[in-house]
Amino acid sequence: MQKCIITIFSLLYSLLKYGETACYYSSNACPQVEKDFLNVHIVPHSHDDVGWLKTVEQYYYGANNSIQNAGVQYIYDSVLEELWKDSEKKFVSVEMEFFSHWWKEQSSHMKRKTHKVVERGQLEFVGGGWCMNDEAAASYVDIVDQMTLGLKFLNDTFGGCAAPKAVWQIDPFGHSREQASIFAQMGFEYLFLGRIDYQDKASRLSNREMEMTWVASDSLNTSIFTGVLYNTYSPPPGFCFDVLCGDETIVDDPDSPMFNIDRRSKQLVAYILEQSKHYRTNNIIITMGEDFHYQNAHTWYKNLDKLIKYINKVYLSSNIRLFYSTPSCYGEAVKNAFVEALPRKTDDFFPYASDPHAYWTGYFTSRPTFKGLVRHSSNLLRACKQIQAMTVKRRSNVLFQFQRSQAIAQHHDAVTGTAKQHVNNDYLLRLDQGIRSCTKIFSESFNHLLSLNGSTMRQEYCTMLNISQCWTTEQNAPFIVTLYNTVSLRSSHTVRIPVADGSYAVTDHEGRLVASQMVPIAEAVLRLPGRNSTAMNELVFIAEDLPPLGLRSYHVQTPEGKPGKRMLRSRSRTIDLPNEKDVTVSAYGLSLTFDRQTGHLIQVGNEMFKQQLLFYRGMSGNNSRFEFRASGAYIFRPNGTEAFPLQPVTKLTTIFGPIVTEIRQHFSANTMQIFRLHRNASYIELDWILGPIPIEDGIGKEYISRFTVPAIRNNGTFYTDSNGREVLERQLNHQTTYKLNITEPTAGNFYPVNSFAYVEDKLTKMRMTVLNDRAQGVSSLLPGSLEFMIHRRLLHDDAFGVGEALNETAYGVGLAARGTHWLMLGNAGTVARFLAQRMVHPPILMFAPTTFSAEEFRQSYRMELALINRDLPPNVNLLTLEPWDDEGRVLVRFEHFYGVGEDERFSHPVTISLKGLFPTLKIQTVEEVNLAANRHIRTLNADELVLNPMEIRTLIVST
Ligand SMILES: [Zn+2]
Known part of the structure; x- marks a missing residue:
């Protein structure tokens, strides 16, 4: 009964807060x-x-x-x-x-x-909002979050009428x-x-x-x-x-x-x-x-x-x-x-030019490693909020500080890469603190959720996995790896764990040995400045069918004597170039062919294809006149339209195995590309490792990765997402609302891309889709092509205020960067949306040393746990699940992630139900609010919620 009174009171209170009659921003507050x-x-x-x-x-x-x-x-x-x-x-x-x-x-x-x-x-x-966020490099997830954080403060402080x-x-x-x-x-x-x-x-x-x-x-x-x-x-x-x-x-x-x-x-x-x-x-x-x-x-x-x-x-x-x-x-x-x-x-x-030679398209890519971290921390924050919502159900200061750091990172001089270096260091530090505190929450929560007898493990998060470094897994065996799938879709994930040499046996939640493969870490990764690791190999296995919002642990040990029964070493071969014939690698139904002279990818299956790493020379100048504008943190201004090849490819290494097959392109210095085919994937993964970008010739450089399918006649049209969500058509040298006189033919055709871009042949329906792992600039300057700008190093300021050249260094040398693209050919519209969810929200990996054998561990810990009771429809994503206040209320957002007409199967309204969806949340009332959660819309029945294409519905759930 008491609960009931409280509920009625809180409803009345929220009506009073949100009601229109007492609002300050009414006409009578405005001058006549x-x-x-x-x-x-x-x-x-x-x-x-x-x-x-x-x-x-x-x-x-x-x-x-x-x-x-x-x-x-x-x-x-x-x-x-x-x-x-x-x-x-x-x-x-x-x-x-x-x-x-x-x-x-x-x-x-x-x-x-x-x-x-x-x-x-x-x-x-x-x-x-918490800041005035950037609109090119910020993802919709982060934009919605940073606006919500600021507007919640206003609502809590001044009531709904201050909205x-x-x-x-x-x-x-x-x-x-x-x-x-x-x-x-x-x-x-x-x-x-x-x-x-x-x-x-x-x-x-x-x-x-x-x-x-x-x-x-x-x-x-x-x-x-x-x-x-x-x-x-x-x-x-x-x-x-x-x-x-x-x-x-x-x-x-x-x-x-x-x-x-x-x-x-x-x-x-x-x-x-x-x-x-x-x-x-x-x-x-x-x-x-x-x-x-x-x-x-x-x-x-x-x-x-x-x-x-x-x-x-x-x-x-x-x-x-x-x-x-x-x-x-x-x-x-x-x-x-x-x-x-x-x-x-x-x-x-987009794009924005402030004068004929100042196209603000460089910042789409500036500071690529920071942009990568912002994306990475966004996923961790989201997972942290989910876990807190389902366990303690209270907002904590630790979580708030991470939310604040992530919100600050969306500012239009932060994620853009246009702040001074010392300021960027401050942004990095804030995110790092957020990540560290959040991973402590993972450790405590995972123990709490998984331990069967109250025993605990020292769960650790490896912040250096992006350079294949992790002390916990390099120094310990046996160890436990626990994956948390942050998306509400059932999904499989290829796990890569840096390990010492030796042999390993991976056991899953049902006590089965899982097939694994030992893959040598690429030389370019081993040479990365700042890497401090003994790992020479990665242990690779597939975590199949992870439950939605689910945890699953694997036990990894080094068996005595012979290698683990199901662990296979990779077979590798190195081919110096030029070779007598083109090099074709086939695995799991896909094949890639590399040119015998240049080592470039030239064919995918039967389709002619080209992938190249190229660079533009950055314009230098004193900025005293428009035509003397230098390329810089904001501005992309190449000196000429020609993109030059990087150093030649000197050799190819092929690595075959039952789970992953790789083709490594070795360039003469500091650069490597790894093409990967996965047993369970229909896309080609391309890992790039670049830098330091050489500047000894006194010229700044802007690196691009260009993908070309000659058979695609796209007539200068290409498509990009907008903040990772709806798709926009782009036309070379054209703007729909004004007559464009293009004075920078390269820079003036670059657009921001957060999640994916594609080109398509309207007649044959042939499509090339490329997914990116962080915000970048993209264009389609040549027929059938997409070029992503992936790294920039420049020696001049572009005179828009920051007062520094974008010349990033780390460990005493130019900044090295590593990133990933996923490539698909064919009519891949449907798959791209699913894959984009996986690319943006990969599972969180936690590691813990253990003395238990696999069987002992299974007696002491749950090795699989789903935090929602059933799968959501495949076109619906649980966008938000976070503690909303100290009264046990939880903010929930569901999104439909297909647009109208985008896909025959998935672009339709879909109905979901909250009833019994979250096993740890006893839902009392459901209030629907606007996207910022600062205006009441209606009280809802938890049984039925209809989502139309691209719709996001925001709920405040009392538990
Ligand atoms: Zn500003």
Whole structure:
């Protein structure tokens, strides 16, 4: 009974919290707009990067000011005083990383004052994510998470009515359609952009198409009002009144020899009139702020006050009216003013060029190892949340700190690779701490879930598996490897464990010996700078049919005497090039042929094929003029359109075995490619190991991996995912909404890819799909080809602020990187979606030394456990399962991951049921909320949940 009362109370409470009637952001918090006037919405704001030239903490506290005079704590201190003194004044707050930090340090008195200015609509939260995330290299999983984290803080602090209506994406370097769709699904109404392509902007200015309805999904009915700001996010030239600016202050004392308000007002009015020519309604928005402005807010407001007062008086007869406003007030005014339909936008805003030689397409790939880590940690965080939700069911500070680090990593100078090196080191450190604390949670939870008699094991996570290094498995035998399958699909996984030489026997949960293969670790991996390992081999076996959200352990031992009964050594052969004939390797129904001279892959099955590693020479320049722009962290600018081959391939090594067959391409230095065929897979795996990229010739280099199928006539069309979700068509040298004059024929055709890209022959339906393991740039510059940029090392800054060349080093030499592509030929649309889930969310591996024999271990531990009771339909993914509060509530998201028309079998609505799905969760009530989980939609019956193609449904489940 008590539980029941609590439930009713919490429902009433949430209705009160979410109810519309008491919301602050209602029209009455907005300034009155006049029908016959030009309404000028002055929006004071500060753009506060969550790390860029300084670290997040340095920016917050105002440390390290010799780099940049910026301290966000002072901004909020100063602005709040101004807002408190005058209820007309307004300000917008974007990044919850900074605001929540400031909030934490305030007295209860200051918190009450802040509540008041929020209630009065003076301090408006816009976006309200943890940061202003990048839109090219961030995956949808991370975007949804970082927005949810920030909006949850707002909801917990100010109630549901503080949920922002407007988004303020004023600095990301290009804008994705998936991002717009996510915002629409989160209930945002107005989206504002700062940076769009300069040619697009010119066209929109002349056609008065700066504001539009962005239809953001082919499958979902999502759209959002989108406005492009007139002057990025800067104030009108000459009207910057921050202490960081030197613009002429406003003097309104007619007795002063410096009296200038009349002249200065004329200048501003001229600017206003010019801007209004390019917008369709009698409202315009003027951004008053820049990076880290308002540390002394008074200088801004004092000068703006004078201008507003003077212009409103003197230009009254010209029907011009200025007032402090906010993005949501402006959006609402525009919406109310419109009688005609807004122009529609159905594609995205990539790539972004700011001038004819500055295509911001380098950052799609910049810092490839960091991008790889961000993807890796995203998977670990997701698993950690799942485990916590199903065991302790409470939010812990450890989990929150990891969520925070992952959210910070989505900032538009973090995952983009455009922060200074010391800042990137800070991002790395934060993720590393998150990973370490989360793997401790795995260790405790796995023991708790699997131990039959209360005994525990020292479960360890190997952070260096990406360079085939793991002390636990190299130094111990027997040991246990436990896999946790983080996806709600039943899946098989090829396990690779670095081990000392010797022989091993792998035993599964049913006491059966599992076939395994000993594969020598590739020379290029052994030589990787910083590798500190005794392992010369990897023990490879297939973990078949892992249960959805399931754990399974394998016992690995070194049997006395002869090798383990089912362990086989690989047969290897090395072929020096040139060879007498082409080299063909066939295994498990697939065959690959390599050229006898060049060693390049030239044939897959019967299909002519080409795979090459190539590089562009990075342009050097002093950036004094557009044509002198250098290639850098943001900008990709090759010196010419030609891509050059890397060093020649000197030899091929073939490694045959019952589980995996490999063909290793040895280049003359620092480079290797490993083509893999797996017994249980229909795709070809390509492992690349690159670097240090040589720079002795004084030239920076940008490496690509190019795949070509001559039989595919794609006519310059190719397809990329958007943040890992819906697919967009790309056309070489073409944009659908404006006439494109391409001045950088290579860089201007690169697009971001998070998960997969493909080219297709529309007549024959032949398709080549390539999946990537981290965010990269991709293009299709030659017929039938896809080229992924995989690594970059550059020697010049590109003059967009970071002030450093992208010349990453580690262990005293240029940075080496290792990554993976999965390649499929044929009509692989269906498979690609499944594989993308597996590529992005591989099982988590934990290792534990043991003294038990396989049989003893089986007596003491459960070796298999499913954490959901049944399989979900194959087109549905459990996107989120995380502890939501301290009351045992859990956040759950299910997603349909096929688009409308994408697949005959899977692009249909599907029904699932929560009833009895999670064995450890006793579900009491199910509340459906919007994607950000900050608005109530309805109370649900747990029996039936319908998911339409590409739909995500978000639930808060009481347990
Ligand atoms: Zn920024």
